[in-house]
Amino acid sequence: MDVISLLEDAIGREKLLVSKADLYAYGFDASIHHAMPHAVVKPKSEEDVIEIVRVAHEHGIPIIPRGSGTALSGQAVPIKGGIILDMTAMNKIKEIKIENFYCKVEPGVVYAELNKELAKYGFFFPPSPGSGDVCTIGGMIATNASGMRAIKYGATRDYVLGHRAVFPPGKAYQLGSSTLKNSSGYQIERLLVGSEGTLGIITEATIKIIPLPEKRAVALASFDSLYDAGKGVANIIAAGIIPSALEIMDKVCIQAVNKAMNIGLPDAEAILIIEKDGKEEEIKKDIEKIAEICRKSNAKNVVFTYDEKEMANIWKGRKGVLPSLSRYGEDRISVSLADDMAVPISKIPDAVKSFQEIARKYDIMIGTYGHAGDGNLHTKILIDPTKKEEWEKAEKVVDEIYKVVYSLGGIVSGEHGIGISKAPWMVKENIELMEKIKEAIDPKNIMNPGKMMQWKGSIITNLRYR
Amino acid sequence: MLEKYHKEILTCTGCAFCKKACQIYFHTRNETDSPKGRIMISYGLLTGEIEEDESIVKALQKCALCRLCESVCPSRVKIGDIIKAARYDLKMILPEHQKLIDELNGWNEEINGKRIFIGELDSDAKEIAEKLNATPYAIGCGLEIERIGRENKLIEKIVDKIKKNGVEEVIYYEPQCKKYFEGINAKNILDFIESVDINEKFTLHIPYDYDDEFVEKVKEIFKGKKFELVRECCGAREEFKRAFEKEAEEMAKDIIKKSNGKIITTSLKCYEHLKKYGDVVDLLHIANFKVK
Numbered sequence: 173m174d175v176i177s178l179l180e181d182a183i184g185r186e187k188l189l190v191s192k193a194d195l196y197a198y199g200f201d202a203s204i205h206h207a208m209p210h211a212v213v214k215p216k217s218e219e220d221v222i223e224i225v226r227v228a229h230e231h232g233i234p235i236i237p238r239g240s241g242t243a244l245s246g247q248a249v250p251i252k253g254g255i256i257l258d259m260t261a262m263n264k265i266k267e268i269k270i271e272n273f274y275c276k277v278e279p280g281v282v283y284a285e286l287n288k289e290l291a292k293y294g295f296f297f298p299p300s301p302g303s304g305d306v307c308t309i310g311g312m313i314a315t316n317a318s319g320m321r322a323i324k325y326g327a328t329r330d331y332v333l334g335h336r337a338v339f340p341p342g343k344a345y346q347l348g349s350s351t352l353k354n355s356s357g358y359q360i361e362r363l364l365v366g367s368e369g370t371l372g373i374i375t376e377a378t379i380k381i382i383p384l385p386e387k388r389a390v391a392l393a394s395f396d397s398l399y400d401a402g403k404g405v406a407n408i409i410a411a412g413i414i415p416s417a418l419e420i421m422d423k424v425c426i427q428a429v430n431k432a433m434n435i436g437l438p439d440a441e442a443i444l445i446i447e448k449d450g451k452e453e454e455i456k457k458d459i460e461k462i463a464e465i466c467r468k469s470n471a472k473n474v475v476f477t478y479d480e481k482e483m484a485n486i487w488k489g490r491k492g493v494l495p496s497l498s499r500y501g502e503d504r505i506s507v508s509l510a511d512d513m514a515v516p517i518s519k520i521p522d523a524v525k526s527f528q529e530i531a532r533k534y535d536i537m538i539g540t541y542g543h544a545g546d547g548n549l550h551t552k553i554l555i556d557p558t559k560k561e562e563w564e565k566a567e568k569v570v571d572e573i574y575k576v577v578y579s580l581g582g583i584v585s586g587e588h589g590i591g592i593s594k595a596p597w598m599v600k601e602n603i604e605l606m607e608k609i610k611e612a613i614d615p616k617n618i619m620n621p622g623k624m625m626q627w628k629g630s631i632i633t634n635l636r637y638r
Numbered sequence: 639m640l641e642k643y644h645k646e647i648l649t650c651t652g653c654a655f656c657k658k659a660c661q662i663y664f665h666t667r668n669e670t671d672s673p674k675g676r677i678m679i680s681y682g683l684l685t686g687e688i689e690e691d692e693s694i695v696k697a698l699q700k701c702a703l704c705r706l707c708e709s710v711c712p713s714r715v716k717i718g719d720i721i722k723a724a725r726y727d728l729k730m731i732l733p734e735h736q737k738l739i740d741e742l743n744g745w746n747e748e749i750n751g752k753r754i755f756i757g758e759l760d761s762d763a764k765e766i767a768e769k770l771n772a773t774p775y776a777i778g779c780g781l782e783i784e785r786i787g788r789e790n791k792l793i794e795k796i797v798d799k800i801k802k803n804g805v806e807e808v809i810y811y812e813p814q815c816k817k818y819f820e821g822i823n824a825k826n827i828l829d830f831i832e833s834v835d836i837n838e839k840f841t842l843h844i845p846y847d848y849d850d851e852f853v854e855k856v857k858e859i860f861k862g863k864k865f866e867l868v869r870e871c872c873g874a875r876e877e878f879k880r881a882f883e884k885e886a887e888e889m890a891k892d893i894i895k896k897s898n899g900k901i902i903t904t905s906l907k908c909y910e911h912l913k914k915y916g917d918v919v920d921l922l923h924i925a926n927f928k929v930k
Contacts, residue, residue, distance in 0.1 A: 189668065191693030196682050197675035202652040214668075241669060242654045260667040280667070284658075305658045305710075432714050492712035498649045499713050505648050557648060636678075637648065638685035 175210040175233055175255065182223040187214050187261075198256045201241045201248035202303075204507050204557075205592055206636035209236065209250040214261040218336065218344055218375040221257070225373065226342030228255060228618050236620050237369040239280060239308030243315060244508045245591030247368045251622050251634055257373060259310050265289055266376065274333055274350055275381055279310025279374045286379075295381045298325035301587070302491050310374045315589040316366035320417040320490070323545035324449075327587065329365040331380040337364055339372040340614050350378050363609070368589050369620040371613050385449035388416070389459045390483045391476035393466035394440035398422050398528065398540070401442035402521030404469035405544040408446065409517050411465055413458055417447035418545025422524070424500065424554075425493045425541040432496035435489035438473060444544070445490055447483075490541075497539050497552045504537065504554040509593060509631070510570040513577040514586030517547045526576040527551055534569050548586035557637035567632055571597075592634070595627035639723040640684045643716070647681045650674065650715045656707040661871050661889045662700060670697045673707040673717045680724035695730045700885070702878040703785050704871030706846040718847070725787025734880040735786045742780055743791045749775060749799040753807040755827070756796070756815070758906055766922055769929050770830055772809050779815040782877040793818045811906060811922070813852040828855045831925040839864040841897035843912070844904045845871065856904055856921070866898050874911035890915045 173181075176190050189198070189212035199208045210233075215221045228235045234254025241248050250256055263280035270293050277286060283297070283304040290296050300319040301307055307317065313335070318327035334348025348354060348361030364371060395401040401420055408418060421429075426437050437443060444466065448458045455478075463474040477483060497506035515523045524540050527549075531538040542549035553569060555562040574584060574597040584590065584597045603625040610617070610625075617626075656673035657663050663672040670679070670693075679697050682688035698721060705718040731739075751773030757763065758778050767774035780792030800808060800822060808824040810816070816824065842860060844853055846869040872893045873879060873886030893901065894916035901918040903909050909920035 189670070191670075192688060192691050193675075193679055193693035193697035194668070194670045196688050197670040197672075197678055197697070200652055200669075200674075200678050202654060212669075240654055240657065241652075241674075258667075258669070263667070303653065303655070306654050433712060495651045495653050495655070495712035498651050503645070506651065508651070636652075638681075638687065 178227050178231060178233075179211055179213060179224065179255070182227045183213065183215070183220050187216060187220065188212070189214065198258070199250060200636060201238070201243040201246065202508065203244050203246040203249065203591060203593055204509065204636060205246040205249040205251070205634040207249050207251045207634050208253065209256040210253050212256045212258055214258045216261050218338065221338045221373050221375055222342045222344055224255065224257065225338050225340055229341040229616055232616050232618060234618055234621050235373070237310070237314065237373045239311030240282070240303070240306045242303040242307045242311065243591060244511060244588045245585070245593040246634075247315060247589055247591040247620070247623060249592070249634065251592065259373075260308060262375065268293065270295060272350065273352060273380055273382065274378050276376060276378050277309050278376060279308060281309050283307050283309060283312060290381055291384065294384050296384050297331060297379055297381050299328045299331065302494065309377055309379065313365055313374055313377060314368055316587065318587045320419055320543050322543060322548065322587070323418055324414050324416045329362060332361055332365055332377065333380050334361045334378040335364065335374050336376040337372040337374050340616060340618055344375065348378065352380065366589060368591065368623055370610060370623055371619055385416070387452045387455055387478070388447055388449045388483060389455045389476055389478045390486055391446040391459055391462050391466070391474060392438070392486060393444045393446070393463070393471040393474040394438040395442045395444070395471050396440070397470070398442040398524045399521050400470040401444050402524050402544065404444055404466050404471060405520050406518050407465050407469050408462055409545065411461070413462060415446050415462065415545055416449040417445065417543070419445040419490050419542065420520070420524070420544035421445070421490065421493060421541040422539060424537060424539040425497065428496040428500035428539060429489045429492055432499040433489060433492050435485060435492070437489050440472065445486055493539070493541050494550070494552065497554065500539070501537060501554045504556055506539065506552040506554050507557055507566070509553050509566055510573045511550050511552060512548070512585045512588040512594070513551075513574070513582050514546075514548045515577060515580045515582035517545070519580040519582065520544050520547060520549070523549060523576065523580055523582070527573060530569055530572050530576070534565055536565060536569055538569070543586070546586075547582070557635070563632045563635070567630065570631070590624045592623060592627050593631050595624060596631060598625060639726040640680060640720075643720045643723050644684065646716055647677055647684065647720055649713050650677050651713060652678075653712070655710050655712060656717065659706040659710045661873070661892060662885055664892070665885065665888050671700060673701070676701060676721050677715070677717060680720050683724060683727065690728060690730060692730065695728055695732060698724050698728065699732055699735070699786070700882055702871045702873060702875045704846050706869060706871060709846065722785070722787060728787060731786070731788070732881050735877055738877055738880055739783050739786065739788055742783055745777055745792055746795065747775070747777075749796070749803055749805060751805065753809065754800070754805050755809040757811045763906060763920070763922055766927065767809070769927055770809065771929070779810070779812065779818055781812065781814055782875065785875065786877050797822070813848050826852065826855070827922065828852065828859065830927045831859055832928045833926045834859055834863070834921070835924045835926065836863060836902065838899060840900045840902050841866050841868050842902050842904070843868045843872070843893065843908060845869070845908065848904065865902075868893060868896060870896070872908050872912050874905065874908040876907065879911065886911065887915070
């Protein structure tokens with residue numbers, strides 16, 4: 173029996189998508205990769221998920237769970253074919269318990285839609301990934317997503333109190349709890365955080381929520397050198413101030429955003445965007461202190477604002493860096509490679525300086541930006557993706573970048589995850605234990621096979637560009 | 639035609655921000671129904687990775703070309719142009735679309751009168767045309783045919799007859815019709831509106847692909863009035879409505895649900911569609927005209 177017939181028998185025809193258009197469209201996420209699945213399923217309940225896993229386990233069919241398909245490293249690309257499990261039809265907010273600081277949601281709930289609901293109670297779920305308007309909670313957990321507010325509020329993992337999940341051969345478990353504290357054995361719910369669909373499928377998540385801050389202010393500091401901007405970051409943190417966001421953008425990114433989005437960011441070698449939230453008096457004091465530190469770190473200009481519209485405009489520019497870079501080069505576009513390293517905060521200046529040197533060495537354009545305040549940087553490489561030699565050069569650049577990252581005590585991914593695009597640079601020491609866990613939970617290797625520690629080849633594979 | 643958009647398609651990073659603006663994706667949450675999905679399918683056709691079949695045709699046609707997705711695309715990808723180009727390259731056509739094209743291209747009435755009003759007009763709007771001393775013609779400019787991705791023979795006929803029969807002035811409503819009347823004395827009907835009769839708070843609906851000049855003129859007409867602006871697509875476009883009736887209905891109901899009180903729409907097409915589901919009027923029905 174083929175995959176489609178097996179699924180039809182298990183959950184019926186109406187939750188299946190099998191047309192040529194569906195199979196092709198579901199073969200993409202936001203990475204450089206593409207592959208076609210054999211079928212797409214949109215489960216509507218945990219029972220559906222159990223049935224699908226049971227059938228897939230019995231017949232050895234790969235399952236690739238996905239939310240909105242915003243993963244940047246190929247996590248949702250079905251490189252071994254199989255079943256794409258589109259979780260977006262499970263999108264109910266089941267419970268909001270303000271008095272207990274949690275909410276229960278299905279995995280397909282969109283991050284921004286959850287926060288819109290929570291805002292009615294004066295609460296929020298803080299990680300704020302750049303794709304927050306479209307990404308799902310399930311996807312955020314599976315990649316341990318975070319964003320610009322991680323410096324103060326942490327990443328998704330810090331808010332996962334528990335969840336229900338289905339594992340091979342087709343059984344659901346309640347993991348973790350609905351309590352803020354839990355010291356009751358292995359924290360297995362944490363094991364699924366960042367697991368990229370390689371272990372199980374989350375069917376319900378219990379998420380910690382916190383009150384919204386009273387006020388926000390944003391400072392915008394421009395610098396004549398990227399290195400000085402990096403020093404500014406380290407100096408702010410060293411002064412004991414914890415901003416709610418501390419972002420860096422280099423000249424390439426500034427120009428790209430101004431060109432694509434007409435935001436009007438200052439013309440500088442680098443800028444820092446620093447947000448402080450909390451009580452009004454506290455913000456006022458801290459934002460002025462931050463401005464002073466920036467000036468002492470050679471900022472040529474510092475402005476700050478409390479105006480919601482102005483702040484929204486600045487953040488719009490920052491969130492638009494990634495796609496705007498695609499509009500920057502005349503014949504080059506931005507591709508997601510080496511885009512998400514994390515280094516110790518004090519090493520930010522060295523990291524950005526090294527990336528610039530690598531760009532010069534290979535005569536390649538690299539845009540550097542990111543959540544400098546928590547040591548998480550993004551680099552985007554601009555190439556002509558239709559040329560093989562450009563990919564070969566890009567792969568060498570990625571290798572050099574990661575060597576620098578490791579030499580500075582950093583790590584391959586801060587918030588996007590591994591998938592395929594970062595697999596060769598994972599920490600080798602972790603791989604053996606990860607493989608043992610994977611084998612114990614998924615002995616037939618049906619859960620998103622070939623990803624993370626299982627990817628052994630070059631990253632220039634299954635390219636979506638022709 | 640798609641070849642022209644190769645670089646434009648590559649510019650799409652696949653970030654999927656476009657999904658948040660797409661009324662069609664909002665309902666199905668299917669990747670195939672998202673602007674990103676349509677771009678990727680166009681790319682597959684361009685590179686020959688996939689071949690056209692009914693599902694591909696439907697995926698590309700299941701878009702009203704409202705272009706609201708372009709407003710949230712940080713790479714400013716010309717999503718609508720890519721989809722339109724892909725449609726022009728399609729060999730197959732949906733039966734509903736073939737029928738519509740045959741109806742429109744088959745139009746062959748005479749156009750007479752010094753001043754004419756072109757638009758898909760209901761009886762009230764015909765009266766308005768008469769107030770403006772214009773002869774009404776209940777035919778559009780064939781925008782539907784172009785959106786489907788086929789040759790617009792209707793507008794060729796209309797323009798030909800306007801020129802041949804000595805029409806001195808053309809009045810139109812849909813701002814996209816403007817491009818067809820180059821070299822003809824043509825005016826948008828907004829130029830004839832003096833004031834509007836509305837005092838309560840309302841929702842103003844202007845399709846997203848109506849140009850800035852039109853939007854500014856409408857805002858000027860409603861200056862001092864209390865309204866909320868909605869740019870979302872209501873699914874009214876004839877070619878979309880005929881092929882995807884259920885989706886068109888859901889999109890209209892969404893606009894009604896989102897609206898704050900009465901809706902005033904600036905498109906006769908949207909009015910005809912939306913009024914089936916809620917309290918909606920067209921701008922022309924509440925306007926006072928400068929009658930010449």
